[in-house]
Amino acid sequence: MEVTLYTRRECPLCDEAKAALRGAGLTPNEVDIDRDPDLRRRYTDDVPVIMIDGKEAFRHRVTAEQLAPFVLAGEKCVPCRGGVPSLKGKDLSDLARDLGGGWQIVKEHHLEKEFRFPDFEQALAFTNKVGAIAEEQGHHPDIFLAWGKVRVTIWTHKIDGLTRSDFVLAAKIDVAAPSS
Numbered sequence: 599m600e601v602t603l604y605t606r607r608e609c610p611l612c613d614e615a616k617a618a619l620r621g622a623g624l625t626p627n628e629v630d631i632d633r634d635p636d637l638r639r640r641y642t643d644d645v646p647v648i649m650i651d652g653k654e655a656f657r658h659r660v661t662a663e664q665l666a667p668f669v670l671a672g673e674k675c676v677p678c679r680g681g682v683p684s685l686k687g688k689d690l691s692d693l694a695r696d697l698g699g700g701w702q703i704v705k706e707h708h709l710e711k712e713f714r715f716p717d718f719e720q721a722l723a724f725t726n727k728v729g730a731i732a733e734e735q736g737h738h739p740d741i742f743l744a745w746g747k748v749r750v751t752i753w754t755h756k757i758d759g760l761t762r763s764d765f766v767l768a769a770k771i772d773v774a775a776p777s778s
Contacts, residue, residue: 599672601626604637604647611658615646621662622669650773666696670769675735676762684759693765699772708753708760709768713775718745720776727774737767 603619603626605612619626631637631645641647648656650668670693685693686706694703701711715721725743728750732738742749752768754761 599624599668600649600651601668602649603628604631604641604645604649606630606632606645609645612646615648615656615660618660618662618665619648622665624665624669653773663695664698667698667769667772670696670766671773673762673766673769675737675766677736678754678756678761678763680756682757682761684754684757685761690760693762697765697768697772699768701768701772703760706760707758708751709764710749710751711768711771712747712749715746715748715776721746721748724748724775728771731767731770731774735763735767735770737763739767739771 601619601624603612603615605615605628607630616626616628626648629637631641644657646656646658646660647654648660655668656664684706690703690706694701697709699711701709704710713721713724715724721743725741725748728739728741728748737752737754740751742751750768750771752764753759754764
């Protein structure tokens with residue numbers, strides 16, 4: 599995961615963003631906009647700006663808690679070989695807090711979220727993005743596609759429950775979702 603922080607000297611919000619990034623365990627490529635006339639024109643006093651993998655993720659204020667889903671998304675899904683217990687209770691609620699983004703834990707068994715789109719074409723394009731992520735990670739959710747919506751359901755089939763990798767996949771899907 600590539601993190602870029604556009605900042606400037608003597609900027610209290612920039613200092614807060616740096617602290618939040620450190621608190622989330624992220625090390626950004628820090629760019630002082632005052633050293634580049636084009637960046638200074640583009641951002642003026644509109645800093646800090648945090649880009650994650652080339653996409654603007656935050657502007658002005660950010661906390662370590664808000665960055666937690668991006669940390670999850672930066673991990674790789676680990677194949678489950680079975681024989682391990684599924685996550686329950688506090689372990690699930692801690693990961694759900696880190697994930698955020700409106701995902702629901704259903705009966706401590708699976709994650710579910712519905713994404714809305716203005717038309718079928720955009721819903722289908724997002725479905726294809728989710729499919730590509732699933733293939734790359736070797737972890738495959740159930741995907742329901744309908745006009746203007748995509749519902750994604752994730753769990754680890756091998757243990758018929760939830761693992762950390764399910765939350766990692768959910769975070770990756772959130773990062774790939776269009777900004778609303």
